[in-house]
Amino acid sequence: MSQIFVREIDKLKKHLVCMFRLVERNYSTAVRALTENDAAAADKVFAGENEIDDKKIDIQEECFKILALHQPVAFDLRFIMATWKFNNDLERIGDLAVGIAARTRALAVLPPCPPPFDVALMAGRVHTMLTRSLDALINLDINLAAEVLADEDEIDALHRANLKLVKEGILADKNQIDALINYLSVSRYLERIGDLITNLGEEVIYIVEGNIVHHQYHDEDPTG
Amino acid sequence: MTESTQINGQANGREYAAGEPPPLFEERAINGRLQAIAAGEWFPAVVHPEVERESEIVLAINNFSLWYGASQALFDVSLKVPKGKVTALIGPSGCGKSTLLRSVNRLNDLVDSVRVSGDMTLEGDSIYASGVDVIELRKRMGMVAQKPNPFPMTIYENVIYPLRIDGVRDQKLLDEVCEKSLKHAALWQETKERLEQSALGLSGGQQQRLCVARAIAAEPEMLLMDEPCSALDPIATSKIEDLIDMLRGEYTILIVTHNMQQAARISDYTAFMYLGQLVEYGPTPSMFKKPKLKETEDYISGRFG
Numbered sequence: 434m435s436q437i438f439v440r441e442i443d444k445l446k447k448h449l450v451c452m453f454r455l456v457e458r459n460y461s462t463a464v465r466a467l468t469e470n471d472a473a474a475a476d477k478v479f480a481g482e483n484e485i486d487d488k489k490i491d492i493q494e495e496c497f498k499i500l501a502l503h504q505p506v507a508f509d510l511r512f513i514m515a516t517w518k519f520n521n522d523l524e525r526i527g528d529l530a531v532g533i534a535a536r537t538r539a540l541a542v543l544p545p546c547p548p549p550f551d552v553a554l555m556a557g558r559v560h561t562m563l564t565r566s567l568d569a570l571i572n573l574d575i576n577l578a579a580e581v582l583a584d585e586d587e588i589d590a591l592h593r594a595n596l597k598l599v600k601e602g603i604l605a606d607k608n609q610i611d612a613l614i615n616y617l618s619v620s621r622y623l624e625r626i627g628d629l630i631t632n633l634g635e636e637v638i639y640i641v642e643g644n645i646v647h648h649q650y651h652d653e654d655p656t657g
Numbered sequence: 658m659t660e661s662t663q664i665n666g667q668a669n670g671r672e673y674a675a676g677e678p679p680p681l682f683e684e685r686a687i688n689g690r691l692q693a694i695a696a697g698e699w700f701p702a703v704v705h706p707e708v709e710r711e712s713e714i715v716l717a718i719n720n721f722s723l724w725y726g727a728s729q730a731l732f733d734v735s736l737k738v739p740k741g742k743v744t745a746l747i748g749p750s751g752c753g754k755s756t757l758l759r760s761v762n763r764l765n766d767l768v769d770s771v772r773v774s775g776d777m778t779l780e781g782d783s784i785y786a787s788g789v790d791v792i793e794l795r796k797r798m799g800m801v802a803q804k805p806n807p808f809p810m811t812i813y814e815n816v817i818y819p820l821r822i823d824g825v826r827d828q829k830l831l832d833e834v835c836e837k838s839l840k841h842a843a844l845w846q847e848t849k850e851r852l853e854q855s856a857l858g859l860s861g862g863q864q865q866r867l868c869v870a871r872a873i874a875a876e877p878e879m880l881l882m883d884e885p886c887s888a889l890d891p892i893a894t895s896k897i898e899d900l901i902d903m904l905r906g907e908y909t910i911l912i913v914t915h916n917m918q919q920a921a922r923i924s925d926y927t928a929f930m931y932l933g934q935l936v937e938y939g940p941t942p943s944m945f946k947k948p949k950l951k952e953t954e955d956y957i958s959g960r961f962g
Contacts, residue, residue: 643947
């Protein structure tokens with residue numbers, strides 16, 4: 434085993450774990466900004482986005498370099514392929530965290546409106562999925578990855594329930610329409626993040642087993 | 658936050674100390690099986706079901722063992738080479754892949770101290786039964802060696818040499834065979850104007866393609882190639898690889914290669930050997946994407962051997 438290669442691939446692994454941490458941090462900050470109505474925290478999310486974008490480019494370049502110079506096979510190749518996808522999915526999750534921060538900013542200038550659903554509950558579930566997917570990666574634990582896949586149904590159910598609550602809220606008080614639609618977007622962003630996290634779980638299974646897991650995506654919710 | 662603290666942090670509720678990397682960061686230890694093989698244990702090879710499903714087998718190696726004097730070089734190897742496919746033998750130096758290849762056309766007979774057990778069959782005919790005419794047997798297999806070995810004669814005479822020694826005199830037939838073989842070896846365009854010149858004036862890559870032309874001139878049942886590209890530059894190598902790809906289907910090819918990427922590019926099946934044992938044998942894509950044995954994975958990913 435060439436030590437040059439070991440060093441390169443270890444560097445990539447560290448970049449990837451770091452990317453995970455950055456996205457997780459931005460996500461947590463976005464959720465806190467929303468639940469605590471903290472505009473300064475929302476601004477931090479926008480700032481954190483740049484760091485994520487830089488890290489994404491670092492990872493892409495490392496992947497290219499390893500593919501071009503080392504022609505990895507088997508586990509190493511699967512890891513690189515999965516990392517490429519992890520990278521894109523994590524960046525998308527980062528984008529959606531920014532989306533949540535943008536809703537927080539929009540809500541801040543609207544008349545106060547209590548959330549129509551339990552934001553912290555759904556966001557907490559999604560957060561658990563995210564940390565589990567990282568644990569599954571670091572431990573190469575396919576059972577944990579499978580749990581992540583299973584968690585998605587619950588997130589979808591929560592989103593459907595939230596949609597109903599938002600509709601009821603609008604019927605009850607039409608003046609709150611703008612705020613409630615912002616909340617509905619938040620629910621939809623969380624649901625999308627859940628989807629992307631299941632991709633992460635699938636990637637872990639791919640790295641370990643070499644199987645491509647076909648996941649049934651739910652139809653896009655047109656109300657989102 | 659620094660990257661090292663993140664990685665040594667907590668994962669799945671477990672704390673990883675600095676000296677104990679989590680699995681993703683662990684350089685996996687050499688698996689026990691290869692160490693056991695090194696210690697003299699024998700394991701049955703893992704053969705993928707796709708190989709078993711191949712119906713037409715040209716060469717069947719059955720429980721073949723070989724000794725050079727007191728030292729055993731091949732241990733009970735069984736391997737089926739399917740018709741029209743390219744089968745690559747890979748493995749670290751000393752794994753017996755060249756010995757196995759040279760056993761197929763009994764080149765090892767030339768070594769005094771060699772002793773074998775088990776058998777091989779070519780299209781059902783025993784290779785090692787007593788009374789086998791070794792010269793006739795070798796005519797049924799073309800061989801391409803590591804270094805190009807054209808004979809010191811014209812290009813034309815090199816190609817038709819197998820027919821010449823068989824006593825073929827029909828000039829028209831010889832001309833046809835020469836053209837057909839050179840075309841098959843993708844060398845016709847470069848040599849058709851200089852067939853009467855010495856083969857030694859060709860470049861290394863051309864010489865190797867000439868050797869392929871000579872090997873296929875007598876339309877053998879299979880082609881044996883012993884690291885045919887190891888003495889060639891990348892361009893000449895890619896020409897030989899294209900040639901092997903062209904011959905696929907028409908010829909059954911068994912090739913030994915040190916270059917794993919080459920095995921990955923050109924072969925349909927790959928057999929991984931280690932210290933005289935066949936370890937794993939399966940379709941090349943499976944072998945390089947996700948072999949069944951970690952031992953194979955360690956070798957092809959350069960962690961071992």
